[in-house]
Each structure stands twice: as structure tokens, then as C-alpha cells.
Amino acid sequence: MNHDEIDVPTYFLCPISLEIMKDPVTVSTGITYDRESIEKWLFSKKNKTCPITKQQLSDYTDLTPNHTLRRLIQAWCTLNASQGIERIPTPKPPINKIQIAKLIKEASHSNLTIQIKSLKKLKSFASGSETNKRCMEDAGAVEFLASIVINNSSNIDSASLLISETNVNPADEALSILHNLHVSEAGLKNLLAFKNGEFIGSLTKVMQKGFFESRAYAVFLLKSMSEVAEPVQLLHQNTELFVELVQVLKDQISQKVSKAALQTLIHLCPFGRNRIKGVEAGTVPVLIELLLENCKDRKPNEMMLVLLECLCQCAEGRAELLRHGAGMAVVSKKILRVSSVANDRAVRILLSVSRFSATHNVVQEMLKLGVVAKLCLVLQVDCGSKTKEKAREILKMHARVWRDSPCIPSNLLSSYPNYI
Numbered sequence: 001m002n003h004d005e006i007d008v009p010t011y012f013l014c015p016i017s018l019e020i021m022k023d024p025v026t027v028s029t030g031i032t033y034d035r036e037s038i039e040k041w042l043f044s045k046k047n048k049t050c051p052i053t054k055q056q057l058s059d060y061t062d063l064t065p066n067h068t069l070r071r072l073i074q075a076w077c078t079l080n081a082s083q084g085i086e087r088i089p090t091p092k093p094p095i096n097k098i099q100i101a102k103l104i105k106e107a108s109h110s111n112l113t114i115q116i117k118s119l120k121k122l123k124s125f126a127s128g129s130e131t132n133k134r135c136m137e138d139a140g141a142v143e144f145l146a147s148i149v150i151n152n153s154s155n156i157d158s159a160s161l162l163i164s165e166t167n168v169n170p171a172d173e174a175l176s177i178l179h180n181l182h183v184s185e186a187g188l189k190n191l192l193a194f195k196n197g198e199f200i201g202s203l204t205k206v207m208q209k210g211f212f213e214s215r216a217y218a219v220f221l222l223k224s225m226s227e228v229a230e231p232v233q234l235l236h237q238n239t240e241l242f243v244e245l246v247q248v249l250k251d252q253i254s255q256k257v258s259k260a261a262l263q264t265l266i267h268l269c270p271f272g273r274n275r276i277k278g279v280e281a282g283t284v285p286v287l288i289e290l291l292l293e294n295c296k297d298r299k300p301n302e303m304m305l306v307l308l309e310c311l312c313q314c315a316e317g318r319a320e321l322l323r324h325g326a327g328m329a330v331v332s333k334k335i336l337r338v339s340s341v342a343n344d345r346a347v348r349i350l351l352s353v354s355r356f357s358a359t360h361n362v363v364q365e366m367l368k369l370g371v372v373a374k375l376c377l378v379l380q381v382d383c384g385s386k387t388k389e390k391a392r393e394i395l396k397m398h399a400r401v402w403r404d405s406p407c408i409p410s411n412l413l414s415s416y417p418n419y420i
Contacts, residue, residue: 023091025063039130100139119173126180148174153202175217207244223260226267235272242281284320305345
């Protein structure tokens, strides 16, 4: 709606967006906002105060429609139709808990056709306003949808769909709804503990046998859950979870999905035996191959090096790195080519190898691959004092072997190894 050249009454404009309000609602402080703007303020940005008065809202989900103002705005739009102003349609009222409870009951029906139809209605509500999403969560939709996934994840593969006249698996629909709901932090924590962690096992099955879209939704949910989880909730995860997350990385469904899988593994791997399970799942060679392919994008490179550094803190991870023909080379290559974060993580990886896995052959390989030259270069450029300190520590460890190497710059030789 173009109102730049038209004199619009100020009370028609939303105080947040300064646009003509389409669905004016009043909060408990008496200030009126456009529903979309105030919902974004309250739910997406997680504020609990009135943007104008800064007062705490007594119930920040209670948005009262201002019908009088909406009718005035609609009348004004009609009067100014000749100037290109379109009339604002009457908005649909938000859903309530009674409606959601009724749909949940219908979706529990044993008849698959009725169940899918009800789930599609829930999906429609979930794709609506933020108020709808929070109302659905408050009505118990998250736990109900999690149960649908648990009960149907075992037969989520494409072959099982042949027996259904709807050609849709309830678990696929439930996952799609959970994704659209943008479940709150409290809701995500409940999912972690739901039925003694059974929901995570169901998401693993979805990643193993589901379609690309469902696998993506499963990864996104796992990423969100891992971000809010307590360390104790991330301990003792099944090896199958790591295997499927690594498979998602290999399949490269999309850059967004790969990023979510990396973030999930980064959250999982520091705890308990999870690091070793990550290595056993084949994470290290997959990361090396991806680092070889990914030369430009900063964030993916940083995340892969963060995860690789975590895995190299155990002997099994370092062994996998050294076993790969390009392992040491690609880590060295990323230094001074991506970012300061990548520099730090790559040097940390080399430091772990130098401290705990530096056999004679490994030390010689670091020389042949140009690792030593790159470390010397780190000392001469502006890449952070901590990174330089780690590089210097590596060079000191193996000074006797590398001292006569032509890769050591002449300006460092006079004081090497004491300076380095």
C-alpha cells in the first residue's frame, strides 16, 4: 500500500512499523499496534514489555482486537480508493485452545484419512500468526505431534506410503507442523525429555528412512533442541544419531540443512563418549572431504574446523585425521585463508597432533606438506596473539627436526628456536 504522498491520520499507523495497520490490536497498557508488528516484537524478539510505555505486559499473549479502529481504517481506505489505496480485508480471528483441542482429538482418530485431514488443518494454523503458534503450543500440540512422530517413525519410508490412500505419512505432517511452530525454548526442553528421550530416537529413524524434506525437519529440530539442552541431556546418545547426522552431511540436502547438522554435532561431541561416537560415525573423513570442496564460504569452513578440532581432542579423531591423505594438508591450507576463527581452530588441530600424535613420520609429513612454513607465516602476520602462541609452541616442540629446514624464514633463523 503506497501512502507516501497521502496524508494518513497518525492514529492509523502502527507505532512500531509506521505502516497503516491492517489488524489493530490493543495490549494491556492501552496502546494499539498492528498485530503482525507486535507479535514479531513479543514472540520473535522475546520481549515482554510494551514498546511505547516500556511497562511489563500483564499477559503478553493477550492482544485485544480494536474493531472500531479497524473499521475507521477500512472506511478511510474506501474514501481514498481513487488515489490507489486498497481496502484492508477483515482479518480472520486468531484460533483458541478449544479449537486446537478439538483438532487434536480428531487427529488422534484411528482412520488415517481423518487423521491426515486434521493434521493439515493444524498445519494451516501453524503457518499463520505467532499468536496461533503460541496458542497451539499452550494447548498441548507439541507433545501430541511428538507422539505422532514416535508412533509412525518406524514406517516413514516411501514403501509404507503405498498402503495409504492419502499417500502421506502422519509423521511427515507432524514434523512439518513442529518445524512451522518455531517451538519455544521451554517446549524444546520438554521434547528432549519427552517419553524418556524417545523423541530423539524417532528423529534418528526419520533421518534414516524419511524423504529429504522430513529429514531436513528432523535435523532442524535436533539443532534447536541441542541449543537449549543441558549437558546431561546430551550425554549417552546412540551411535545411530551420529551416523545419520554424518550421512546428512554427505548427502548435502541443502546448505541450510548441512549447517544445522554441523551445529548439532558441535553441540553433541564435547560430552561423554559422544566425541568417540562422532569419530566412529565417520565424521572426520567427511569433514576433510567437505573442507577440500568448500573453498569460499566462511561460516561452513569455520564450523567444520570447530567440529574437527573437537574430534581431534581424542586419539581416535587424530588417528582418522592422519589416516586421510589430505587431512593435515587441508587443515594447513585453511590457515590465513578463511578467518581468524578458522586460523585459531586449524592451529589448535595441529597443536593436538604435535602434542599427542607426532611420530617421526608425522613430523616429517608436516614439513613436506608445508605445515611448518605456514606456521612460520602465522608468526609474521597479524592473526591474533593466542594463535601465534600456539604456532610458536608447535615449532618449539619439534625444533631439532625442523631447524635446518629451508622453509624457515632467514629472519627467524638467528633466534630460532628460542624466539619461535
